Amino acid sequence: MRIRADWRASVALVGTVLKYLSIPLVIPLVVALIYTEPVFPFLATIALTIAVGHGLEQLRPDPDLQVREAMLFVAISWLAVAMVGAVPYVIAGWGTESTLAHPVNALFESMSGFTTTGATVLGSISLEDHSHAIMMWRQLTQWLGGMGIIVLMVAILPELAVSGAQLVESEAPGPQLQKLTPRIAETARILWLVYFAFTVVYIAILYGFHLAGMADNMTLYNAIAHGFTTLPTGGFSPEADSVAAFSAIVQWTAIPFMIIAGTNFALFWHVFSGDGHRFVRNSEFRAYISAIAGLTVLLAGILYTGAAPPLGDLGGVTAGVFENSLRQSAFQIVSLLTSTGYATSDFADWSSTGQIVLLFAMLVGGCAGSTGGGVKVVRWLIVFKVLRRELFTASHPEVVRPIRLGGNIVDEDAIRGVLGFSFMYLVIFALATLVIALDVSRVAAIEEFTALEAFSASLATIGNIGPGFGFLGPFGNYNDFPIPSKLLMVFLMWIGRLEIIPVLVMFTGGFWTR
Numbered sequence: 001m002r003i004r005a006d007w008r009a010s011v012a013l014v015g016t017v018l019k020y021l022s023i024p025l026v027i028p029l030v031v032a033l034i035y036t037e038p039v040f041p042f043l044a045t046i047a048l049t050i051a052v053g054h055g056l057e058q059l060r061p062d063p064d065l066q067v068r069e070a071m072l073f074v075a076i077s078w079l080a081v082a083m084v085g086a087v088p089y090v091i092a093g094w095g096t097e098s099t100l101a102h103p104v105n106a107l108f109e110s111m112s113g114f115t116t117t118g119a120t121v122l123g124s125i126s127l128e129d130h131s132h133a134i135m136m137w138r139q140l141t142q143w144l145g146g147m148g149i150i151v152l153m154v155a156i157l158p159e160l161a162v163s164g165a166q167l168v169e170s171e172a173p174g175p176q177l178q179k180l181t182p183r184i185a186e187t188a189r190i191l192w193l194v195y196f197a198f199t200v201v202y203i204a205i206l207y208g209f210h211l212a213g214m215a216d217n218m219t220l221y222n223a224i225a226h227g228f229t230t231l232p233t234g235g236f237s238p239e240a241d242s243v244a245a246f247s248a249i250v251q252w253t254a255i256p257f258m259i260i261a262g263t264n265f266a267l268f269w270h271v272f273s274g275d276g277h278r279f280v281r282n283s284e285f286r287a288y289i290s291a292i293a294g295l296t297v298l299l300a301g302i303l304y305t306g307a308a309p310p311l312g313d314l315g316g317v318t319a320g321v322f323e324n325s326l327r328q329s330a331f332q333i334v335s336l337l338t339s340t341g342y343a344t345s346d347f348a349d350w351s352s353t354g355q356i357v358l359l360f361a362m363l364v365g366g367c368a369g370s371t372g373g374g375v376k377v378v379r380w381l382i383v384f385k386v387l388r389r390e391l392f393t394a395s396h397p398e399v400v401r402p403i404r405l406g407g408n409i410v411d412e413d414a415i416r417g418v419l420g421f422s423f424m425y426l427v428i429f430a431l432a433t434l435v436i437a438l439d440v441s442r443v444a445a446i447e448e449f450t451a452l453e454a455f456s457a458s459l460a461t462i463g464n465i466g467p468g469f470g471f472l473g474p475f476g477n478y479n480d481f482p483i484p485s486k487l488l489m490v491f492l493m494w495i496g497r498l499e500i501i502p503v504l505v506m507f508t509g510g511f512w513t514r
Helices: 007-021 026-034 040-057 067-085 087-093 103-114 132-147 149-156 164-171 184-211 220-230 248-261 265-272 283-304 321-337 352-364 377-395 412-443 451-462 483-497 501-507
Strands: none
Touching: 007 040, 007 067, 007 149, 026 040, 026 132, 040 067, 040 087, 040 132, 067 087, 067 103, 067 149, 067 483, 067 501, 087 103, 087 132, 103 132, 103 483, 132 149, 132 184, 132 220, 149 184, 184 220, 184 248, 184 265, 220 248, 248 321, 283 321, 283 352, 283 377, 321 352, 352 451, 377 412, 412 451, 412 483, 451 483, 483 501
């Protein structure tokens, strides 16, 4: 017997998600009122989300999600939210020369925001041409997408409690879901509570620097904007110079909070519950910190010895060569390793040696259960342990040697899942690089386009990292790419945030029938 996946149940719940999206849209609406800016882009989008959401809910008033319906719901929700998130950009830019007036550019910016990628089609000049409200919406999309829209829905909607574990596993970054409580809805609330608390603390610290006269341009608006984009490891900034626009103390403060954002948030809950040894015992966290420390020391040595261009006055503060080298290396390593994408220096002008170190950082990724993107540290640990086991069993075929993490045996199904994901990740990344290169060369859209730009564009979008190399450096943008390449990168950001499987499985015949 052939049974089709009930897409109506999934789409009906997508309507519920869209209806709730109208609530955060009130924040940029209030900002528009404060700065006496146009409110129509947000009023129109709120009305649209409520109307479309209500209409979709009528497909099935009492949706029941099984495994396939849950995966379909998660995948479609992220695409639908990104499409709706693009509407304020298009309306606000209508009739102007704004880059975001083009629907594809608006979709690119919106998908980049919700997936916390941080890639942008805005140049340094156009950043200053948009309203405070539009820019605040841009930052807010990253905060909403950081811990996960579906995780938030599971936390607040009782009708999702039954299928909550399946939904969170489909959306949450990383190969494993750690339940903190017997009820998944309560776990979702805990994760969002920890996420919210760190955001508030970070905003308060940043604005405190302004009140103390230590960062005059860190206004309350800037503090909130950067709080909305640091904890989700997003990297959008209303400042054209990113975090380089601020003093050294702001840059130093951002580093530990980016590290926090790339850490499994469940560990913080255990610490708050009195189990501080979790950090020490967690093998992924130890590897994560070791990677940051090792790459930072290596890059600092390169900068200090002059292998990269001299680092001078940044953010209005002239520091000693050693402090400056250490700060720049620590900031860029943490920013790229966690996929945040902030910058304090234009590393596109650094030597190839320094850029190679940054490339390694981009490939690492954050921890499972964090807001960080990339492959994830735990996957690299499993891959390396599997390779070591294969080398060992080649000479000792009679030995059964399980893979262990933190003293626990990793299930062989989980290992196959990690290896399968890693293979698909590399294949899609390679194919996307080729397609982007061919598309750009076909239309001759970008002068002096090299394989480096195609490589970094593919890696930065599927890894939800944001900046790349060449003209895609931290102060560059993606606006010059042809429309097909931009749509491909929107797809890469989408599947990268959901870790490939929930999206690609929809394109298999077996998904729709059993």
